[in-house]
Every structure is written in C-alpha cells, then in structure tokens.
Amino acid sequence: MQDKTFDVVALGELLIDFTQNGKSEQGNLLFEANPGGAPANVLAMLRKLGRSAAFIGKVGQDAFGDILADTVHDAGIDCRGLRRDKEVHTTLAVVHTFPGGDRDFSFYRKPGADVRLEPEELDRELLKNCKIFHFGSLSLTEDPVRQSTMEAVRLAKEADALVTFDPNLREPLWDSPDQAREQISWGLGRCDVVKIADNELLFMTGERDFDAGAARLREQFPNLRLVCVTAGAQGSYAYCGENRAFVPGVSLGGVIETTGAGDTFCACMLNYVLSHGPAGLSEDQLREMLRFANAAAYIVTTRKGAIRSMPDRAQVEEILKKIGEPV
Numbered sequence: 001m002q003d004k005t006f007d008v009v010a011l012g013e014l015l016i017d018f019t020q021n022g023k024s025e026q027g028n029l030l031f032e033a034n035p036g037g038a039p040a041n042v043l044a045m046l047r048k049l050g051r052s053a054a055f056i057g058k059v060g061q062d063a064f065g066d067i068l069a070d071t072v073h074d075a076g077i078d079c080r081g082l083r084r085d086k087e088v089h090t091t092l093a094v095v096h097t098f099p100g101g102d103r104d105f106s107f108y109r110k111p112g113a114d115v116r117l118e119p120e121e122l123d124r125e126l127l128k129n130c131k132i133f134h135f136g137s138l139s140l141t142e143d144p145v146r147q148s149t150m151e152a153v154r155l156a157k158e159a160d161a162l163v164t165f166d167p168n169l170r171e172p173l174w175d176s177p178d179q180a181r182e183q184i185s186w187g188l189g190r191c192d193v194v195k196i197a198d199n200e201l202l203f204m205t206g207e208r209d210f211d212a213g214a215a216r217l218r219e220q221f222p223n224l225r226l227v228c229v230t231a232g233a234q235g236s237y238a239y240c241g242e243n244r245a246f247v248p249g250v251s252l253g254g255v256i257e258t259t260g261a262g263d264t265f266c267a268c269m270l271n272y273v274l275s276h277g278p279a280g281l282s283e284d285q286l287r288e289m290l291r292f293a294n295a296a297a298y299i300v301t302t303r304k305g306a307i308r309s310m311p312d313r314a315q316v317e318e319i320l321k322k323i324g325e326p327v
Contacts, residue, residue: 004161006078007051007274009130011152012039012139013114014057014068014082015091017259019304031094033064034259034305035071037114038136038168041260041306045267045296047076048310051274054126056081056152058145060090060113071307081123085113095259107173114138117145127155132270136168140183153190162278165191166266167200177203188221193278195266198231214239225278228269228290230262236294238286240279245286250298250323260306261297267310268293291326295319 018031043053055077059065061084068090072079091112096104109115117139127133133156139149156163165187174180184204188194196217198210207213210229218224218239229237233255235248272289281289296316303309317327 004131005052005129006054006126006131008043008046008132008134008270009054009056009081009126009156009161010039010043010134011056011081011149012136013037013091014040014055014059014072015093015112015114016064016068017093017095017306019095019257019259021304032304033067035068035308036093036260036306037091038138038166038263039134040072040077041263041310042134042166042267042270043077044075044307045264045310046271048312049267049271050313051271052078054078054081054130056117056123056126058083058085058113058117058121060084060088061086062089064090064092065113075307078126081126083117083121085116088113088116091115095257105170105172107170109173115142115145117148119144119148119151122148122152122155124155127152127161128159130156130159130161131274132164133161134164134166134266134270135187136166137180137184137187138168138170138173140187141173146183150186157190162193162273163191164193164195164266164270164273166195166262167197167204168262169197169200169203188217189223192223193226193228193269193273194224195228195230195262195269197262198229198234201229210237211244226269226273226281228265228293230265230297232258236265236290238281238290240281240286243281243283243286245283245290247287247290247294249294250319252298252319252322254302256302256304258301260300260309263306264300264310265293265297268296288326291320292316295323295325
C-alpha cells in the first residue's frame with residue numbers, strides 16, 4: 001500500500017446542492033448553489049488533512065459542470081478522472097432544511113450526468129494506484145454508473161486497495177426499498193470499512209439499538225473490519241474486532257444545517273485508517289478517531305455547503321480544546 005500514488009480515490013456523484021439562504025425582498029426563497037456530492041466532499045476534507053486524493057465521476061458540459069470542475073481543482077483534488085457529458089446536464093439537488101439542521105433532498109437526476117459514467121471511461125491507473133478506494137450507494141442506483149462502480153471496485157481490490165463504503169441512503173433515487181437494500185448489501189459485501197448512519201443501520205438491519213445493529217451487520221458481512229455508526233448530535237460509535245467505542249457529539253450550538261457532516265466524519269475516519277490501518281484498533285484508538293471526526297463534522301454543521309466548508313486540522317483541534325478533549 002505504501003507505493004501507491006494516491007491516498008484515496010473516490011467515485012460517484014459530483015453535483016450542485018441548492019441550499020436555502022433566506023428570502024428576497026419580495027418574500028421569495030433564495031437558494032445558494034453549493035458544490036457538493038458525498039464522494040467529493042470526503043476528498044475535500046481529506047485534502048484539508050494533507051492527504052492526496054483523486055476523483056472519478058461525470059458532470060455535464062454546462063455552466064454547473066464548469067463550477068464543479070473548478071471547485072474540485074481548487075480543493076486540490078486530482079480530477080483527471082472527471083468526465084464531461086455533452087448531452088445530459090449536471091445533476092442538481094435542492095436541500096430542504098428543517099429546524100435543528102436536518103434536511104431532505106429533491107434531486108434533478110432523471111437522468112443526471114453522474115449516472116452516465118461508462119465503464120470504459122474509468123481511469124484505470126487511478127484505481128490501480130490508490131491506498132483506499134471509496135464509493136457510496138448513489139452510484140449503484142442505475143446503469144451505466146452501477147456497472148462502472150462494480151468494475152472500479154473489482155480493479156481496486158485487484159490492486160490490493162482497501163475498499164470503503166458509505167450507504168448514504170437517499171430513498172427517492174431508488175425504484176423501491178428492496179432495490180436499495182439489494183445494492184447497499186452489494187457494497188457492504190465488498191468493503192473493508194463502512195461509515196453508516198443511524199437511519200441506514202435501521203434500514204438495513206431493522207435494529208434500533210446500535211450495538212445490536214452493528215453486530216447483525218458484522219455477522220452478515222464478515223468482511224467488515226471497521227464499522228462506524230453516526231447518530232447525528234447524539235454522537236458516534238465504532239466497532240473493530242472485539243472493541244467498541246462511543247463518543248458523544250459536540251454540543252456547542254450554532255448548527256445551521258447538516259449537509260456534508262457525515263462526509264466530513266467519513267473523511268476523518270479514512271484519514272485515521274490511513275495512519276493506523278482498519279484492523280486491530282484498540283478502544284482508546286477508536287475513541288481518538290471518533291473524537292476528531294465528531295469535532296470536524298460539528299464544524300461543518302455551523303457552515304453552509306460542503307466542499308468549500310471543510311475545516312483544517314487546526315480548526316478541529318481548537319474545537320477539541322474547547323470541549324476539554326485531548327488533541
């Protein structure tokens with residue numbers, strides 16, 4: 001793994017999140033065009049932590065695609081794997097924010113450019129030269145991007161990369177809940193590390209108790225070496241071998257919205273795995289990983305957008321000092 005060019009290569013959606021930003025003088029809702037997409041968000045945070053990263057995906061040959069390509073480049077992410085579609089527009093999402101910061105999504109993606117990534121458009125050299133290959137379930141919703149994702153996973157595993165997965169459940173994008181479970185199960189069955197949210201754990205296992213849900217998940221998918229469960233403001237859990245850890249969320253107030261928080265957490269988890277590996281982590285190490293990831297995710301909830309809102313290490317350590325946690 002030490003001889004690989006990139007620390008992390010991620011494949012998936014790169015899109016514009018339109019987030020609410022007040023009202024006009026006429027009383028109309030105003031929306032801010034925030035570059036986002038879970039895999040790209042993860043890479044942006046990894047770059048803030050000094051890791052090398054590359055993106056594989058597709059956007060339209062349009063103004064939004066130009067914005068996204070420039071944003072990825074400005075974030076320091078290698079974008080040689082980014083393709084442009086001349087026929088289909090860039091995928092868009094309208095983010096509906098609720099009191100407390102939770103949100104819902106309305107997608108403009110039937111089709112969107114991200115689902116049009118063809119297997120022959122994959123940059124195979126990137127997949128052969130990464131320590132970690134990361135993907136989510138949005139690239140499993142339909143072909144051809146589903147076939148591209150499956151081929152990318154095969155190539156990455158063939159090259160001995162660690163494979164990491166984020167179910168990132170967005171139910172409106174699936175034909176049915178059964179289809180979502182089938183494809184998420186495919187991803188879970190092929191990864192070494194998973195970051196899964198509380199609602200996704202319930203969706204996949206039927207368990208409301210996090211320990212029981214994680215146990216069921218690990219029993220069904222024995223390939224999982226590290227499982228992290230995020231539970232919003234409540235905090236996060238980690239399971240590795242016989243070891244388990246829980247760290248409560250940061251509660252300093254000022255939450256605006258939660259877009260990108262899970263991706264920020266995921267990036268911090270991957271950063272820790274790059275330094276320590278995905279197996280044999282002690283309870284103290286798991287707590288150390290969760291403390292940092294929780295603090296970073298909290299910072300993002302106090303800002304709008306995702307890619308341009310990622311904190312650097314010093315900002316995360318400042319939050320840890322404020323709440324009395326070791327840095």
